[in-house]
Structures are given as C-alpha cells and as structure tokens.
Amino acid sequence: MSILVLCYRLLLWLYPRSFRDEFGAEMGAIFQEQMHDAAHSHRAVLQICWRELRDWPVHCVQVHWQARQQRLLMQSTAPSSWWDTAVACSPYFLFALFLSGSVFIFLFGQPSGLFFFLVSGYGFVFVLLFALIIAWWRGWPNWSAARVIGRVSSRLPAPPQPAAAKEMAMTVTAPTHNTMTRRQGFYLAAGLLLLLALLLPTTTLAHLFPNDEGDPLALATAFPLFLMQTIGLIVVAILLASSVHRWQAGGHKTAVLFGSLSLLLLVTAVRQFYWLTVWDNTDDPLGYFWLFIPILGIFFATIWLAIALPHKAKWMSALYLLFVPTLLILVSVYAQRVDFRQLTESRAERVDQAIAAYHAQHGRYPENLHQLTPRYLLALSEPVIIFGQDWCYDGDADHYRLGYVYREHWSDPRLVGRVYKSTYTATADLAPLCQQEITTLQARDPQYYGLRKE
Amino acid sequence: MMDTQPFLPLTEPVFFILLSLVHRPQHGYAIMKETAVASDGRVQLSTSTLYSAIKRLLEQGLIERVSAESGAANGRERKAYQLTEQGRRLLNAEINRLQSLVAAATRVSPRPESA
Numbered sequence: 246m247s248i249l250v251l252c253y254r255l256l257l258w259l260y261p262r263s264f265r266d267e268f269g270a271e272m273g274a275i276f277q278e279q280m281h282d283a284a285h286s287h288r289a290v291l292q293i294c295w296r297e298l299r300d301w302p303v304h305c306v307q308v309h310w311q312a313r314q315q316r317l318l319m320q321s322t323a324p325s326s327w328w329d330t331a332v333a334c335s336p337y338f339l340f341a342l343f344l345s346g347s348v349f350i351f352l353f354g355q356p357s358g359l360f361f362f363l364v365s366g367y368g369f370v371f372v373l374l375f376a377l378i379i380a381w382w383r384g385w386p387n388w389s390a391a392r393v394i395g396r397v398s399s400r401l402p403a404p405p406q407p408a409a410a411k412e413m414a415m416t417v418t419a420p421t422h423n424t425m426t427r428r429q430g431f432y433l434a435a436g437l438l439l440l441l442a443l444l445l446p447t448t449t450l451a452h453l454f455p456n457d458e459g460d461p462l463a464l465a466t467a468f469p470l471f472l473m474q475t476i477g478l479i480v481v482a483i484l485l486a487s488s489v490h491r492w493q494a495g496g497h498k499t500a501v502l503f504g505s506l507s508l509l510l511l512v513t514a515v516r517q518f519y520w521l522t523v524w525d526n527t528d529d530p531l532g533y534f535w536l537f538i539p540i541l542g543i544f545f546a547t548i549w550l551a552i553a554l555p556h557k558a559k560w561m562s563a564l565y566l567l568f569v570p571t572l573l574i575l576v577s578v579y580a581q582r583v584d585f586r587q588l589t590e591s592r593a594e595r596v597d598q599a600i601a602a603y604h605a606q607h608g609r610y611p612e613n614l615h616q617l618t619p620r621y622l623l624a625l626s627e628p629v630i631i632f633g634q635d636w637c638y639d640g641d642a643d644h645y646r647l648g649y650v651y652r653e654h655w656s657d658p659r660l661v662g663r664v665y666k667s668t669y670t671a672t673a674d675l676a677p678l679c680q681q682e683i684t685t686l687q688a689r690d691p692q693y694y695g696l697r698k699e
Numbered sequence: 700m701m702d703t704q705p706f707l708p709l710t711e712p713v714f715f716i717l718l719s720l721v722h723r724p725q726h727g728y729a730i731m732k733e734t735a736v737a738s739d740g741r742v743q744l745s746t747s748t749l750y751s752a753i754k755r756l757l758e759q760g761l762i763e764r765v766s767a768e769s770g771a772a773n774g775r776e777r778k779a780y781q782l783t784e785q786g787r788r789l790l791n792a793e794i795n796r797l798q799s800l801v802a803a804a805t806r807v808s809p810r811p812e813s814a
Contacts, residue, residue: 296745304747
C-alpha cells in the first residue's frame with residue numbers, strides 16, 4: 246500500500262511546480278486516506294488506482310498548459326516607454342557588442358591583443374555595469390524580449406486572470422527566496438561535483454575528453470575543459486545567491502557553507518584556468534581568446550545573479566562582474582608570461598632531489614619514479630613541454646638517468662630526449678633517452694612529428 | 700454583481716463540488732465522498748479532477764479557502780474550502796437552469812409508466 250502512495254507522490258512531481266506547491270501535499274494526503282479506507286478490499290484499491298491513472302494524464306497536461314498561459318500573460322507586460330524598452334533590450338545589445346568585439350579582436354587585434362582586450366573588455370564591463378545600475382534603479386523590467394513575447398501571448402486564448410493568478414505566475418518567472426531555498430540541495434551537489442572535478446590535475450581531466458586528433462590538448466579537448474571552468478564560475482554565482490538567501494532566512498551555518506563552497510569553487514576554477522593557459526603556451530597559443538568563453542559565462546551569471554539576489558544585496562552582482570573577469574584577466578596575463586621550460590627544469594630538480602633522498606635511505610636508486618610518491622615526493626609533477634608527457638627515467642641500483650621529451654619550439658617537429666641528470670660515467674653504450682616516448686608521440690601524430698624526421 | 704451566464708452550464712463534477720459546499724466548508728476528501736453520495740455513486744472524483752477543478756474555482760472566485768483543520772487520519776493540517784457569494788449565486792443559477800429543463804421535459808414528454 247505504501248508503495249502505491251509513493252508512486253502517486255512521484256506522479257505528483259510531474260505537475261508544474263506552482264500547482265504542486267499549492268495542492269501537492271493535499272492530493273498526496275487524500276490519496277493516502279483513500280488507500281487507508283479501502284485497505285479491506287483489493288477491488289476498491291484497484292478502482293481508486295484506475296480512476297487516478299485514467300484522469301491524471303489529461304489533467305496534468307491541462308494544468309501545464311494553464312501554467313504556461315499564466316507565464317506568458319506575465320511576460321506580456323511589455324515596457325510602456327521607449328526608455329524602458331531600451332533598458333530591457335540592453336543585455337541583448339551588450340551581448341552583441343561583446344560578441345562582435347571579441348571576434349574582431351581575435352581576427353585582427355592579435356599584434357597588441359592585450360591592449361585591445363583590456364579596452365574592449367573593460368569598456369564592456371563598465372557599460373554593462375551602467376545598464377545594471379539603471380535596470381536596478383528602474384525596478385528590473387522583464388528582460389526576456391518582452392515585446393515579442395507580449396505579441397505572441399496576446400494571440401493565445403488567455404482565460405480571464407484575476408490578480409491572484411498574476412501573483413502566482415510571478416513566482417514561476419522570477420527566482421525567489423522560496424525557489425532558491427527549495428533548490429539549494431541541487432546547487433550544493435552541483436557545486437561539490439564541479440569542485441571535485443576541477444581539483445583533478447589538468448592532464449587527468451583531459452583524458453575525460455578524448456579526441457581523434459592524437460594531441461591531448463587539441464581544441465576538441467581544451468574546449469570542454471574551458472567550458473567546465475565556465476560552468477564552475479556560473480555555479481559560483483548561484484552558490485553566492487543561495488548563501489545570501491540563506492543568511493537572510495537566518496540559516497547562518499548553511500549560508501557560510503554555501504559561501505565557502507562558492508569561494509573554493511572560484512579558486513579551483515581559476516587555478517584550472519591558469520594551468521590550461523600555461524599548457525596552451527607550450528603549443529600554438531590562443532592566448533587571450535580563452536578569456537572569451539569564461540567571460541561570456543560570467544556575463545550571463547551576472548544577469549541571473551542581479552535578478553536572483555534580494556534587493557539590498559544586488560550590489561554583489563556588480564562586484565562579481567568586476568572582480569571575477571579582472572581576476573581571470575590577471576591570471577591569464579601571468580600564466581602567459583610563465584616560462585614553461587624553466588618550470589620544467591625546476592620540476593626536474595624536485596624529482597632529482599627526491600631520487601637522492603630515496604638513494605640516501607635505501608642505498609640504491611628507485612626502479613621507477615612512482616616509488617618516490619608519496620614519501621619522497623607528494624605528487625609527481627609532469628614536465629611542461631608537451632601535454633600528456635611524463636618523465637623519462639631509466640636506471641638500476643647504482644645509476645639512473647632522468648630527462649624529458651623536448652622540442653625547441655611548438656612548430657618544430659624534431660623531438661629530442663633531453664637528459665636532466667645522469668649518474669652514468671660512460672654514456673656511449675647507452676641508448677638515447679626517451680626513445681620510446683618519442684616513438685609513441687610520432688606514432689600518435691605522424692604528420693606532425695614524423696614529417697621532418699628524415 | 701457577477702454575470703453567471705458565461706459559466707453555465709456547469710460540468711457534472713463542478714456542479715457536485717459546489718453542491719457539497721452548500722451547507723458547510725469541506726476539505727478535499729470530504730468533497731469527494733459527498734459527491735459520490737450525492738450522485739448515488741455515479742460521479743467518483745479522482746484527486747486530479749478534484750484539484751484541477753478546485754484550482755479553477757479558486758481563480759474564478761467561486762470558492763475560497765478557510766482556516767485549516769486538523770486531519771483525522773494522520774494529524775496533518777488540511778485545507779477546507781467554502782462557497783463564496785458568487786459561487787452560491789452560480790450554483791443557484793445552475794439549479795434553476797436544471798429545474799427549468801426538467802419542467803420543460805415534463806411538459807413535453809409523457810411520464811414513464813410504472814411497472
């Protein structure tokens with residue numbers, strides 16, 4: 246019997262949220278009472294179930310249709326003046342401006358990309374901020390192409406709607422405190438999941454998006470990685486809004502939890518962005534172009550944040566809009582200046598020190614580098630020359646060689662095994678270092694690495 | 700005063716729902732049971748039929764919610780509904796309409812012979 250009640254409650258989830266909130270509990274309770282009263286007869290139970298199943302699909306569709314009409318009715322309140330219309334349309338205008346400006350910079354502004362990006366990027370940010378302030382001051386008119394939807398909805402058969410229906414439709418269209426509170430579990434789960442994903446090393450993440458091009462950092466791989474960071478930055482905004490809502494509702498501990506998760510997610514997303522930009526430098530770099538996707542995400546998140554935040558906290562949307570893109574731009578500038586060859590050398594030095602420590606304790610060298618972790622080296626950082634490449638290491642109890650696959654420039658297909666440290670005295674009889682890794686790379690992308698080998 | 704004509708004729712479920720609220724406010728399950736009794740078991744409302752009708756009647760201002768009462772079965776609060784003045788007028792208009800139909804039918808057709 247309880248299974249039938251559970252099934253019925255699941256069916257209720259298919260009604261529109263507004264209807265469910267208003268009547269769902271009552272409907273569930275009545276069904277439970279019916280089942281309780283009919284428990285003496287299987288026939289009576291079957292009759293009740295049949296009646297519910299027979300009527301449910303039609304009524305569910307009807308209620309959805311009514312809810313949709315109410316939504317359209319609400320959205321049809323088009324701005325009454327040219328000024329309101331201009332404010333309502335400003336996000337679309339700014340989006341178009343940003344899109345066209347970014348494409349222009351990418352195509353023609355490369356020689357002095359940073360200057361153009363900063364001018365247009367900050368120009369965009371300030372114009373958007375201005376529009377947000379005006380929109381805030383004007384009481385947030387309907388952003389969603391109000392006139393177009395108004396025209397469409399006026400042609401639909403709309404039932405006479407009293408004020409109560411409009412109020413109900415309002416709860417459907419705008420994210421309110423109630424909806425924010427209801428969905429907080431979902432936001433928390435999404436935030437945690439993204440946090441865990443973004444904490445993975447960049448090379449591990451890249452394996453999640455395999456591509457046919459052979460190159461692990463090809464656009465087909467890098468694009469989803471950047472998208473994931475962008476989603477992370479959007480979830481940061483959502484968690485921030487949830488935190489504010491919880492704080493205002495008196496749930497201070499939950500608010501702090503949401504706020505902390507939001508901050509952690511921001512830090513991890515920016516950290517991933519930094520490393521992908523560093524890796525991007527090792528190949529044909531796209532540079533500031535990678536900022537386009539996250540900033541686009543931030544743009545949409547800001548609009549959402551400005552609508553979702555309570556009135557007195559709407560300033561946080563402006564802060565988010567200024568702080569996060571600035572942080573990304575600074576990180577991008579810094580990451581592009583990183584000398585990845587020097588970084589590789591310093592990482593090799595750390596590995597070498599760990600090998601020496603291992604030797605000092607065991608009286609022999611390790612058979613492979615994984616024996617160093619986690620006691621002598623917490624994690625084995627890879628060389629930053631070619632994405633997805635590990636260290637080259639061979640050795641026995643008394644000798645070892647440590648090195649990595651090296652190329653002079655990303656456009657140079659000649660790969661060499663560079664020795665960082667060797668304890669062998671006579672190297673003439675030894676095979677070249679990294680031979681196996683180079684062969685694997687050439688097999689993976691023969692047109693690129695194999696072309697000028699002969 | 701509300702014009703009742705656009706709402707007439709009432710569907711059978713709506714008629715019986717309004718009828719069940721004539722004497723006192725009722726909660727959902729009581730409305731379902733009273734409807735079944737009043738219609739001699741012919742109209743058996745499902746919860747979805749009942750609540751989509753209640754939603755519409757609330758929006759049209761024909762019924763209203765009154766203070767919640769404690770449910771007998773599980774101790775939960777449940778909402779009761781009562782007729783508004785407009786709803787009562789509409790129900791009377793429908794009863795008058797049905798009575799006039801019955802009167803017309805009685806005048807025209809002969810009474811069925813008793814067995």
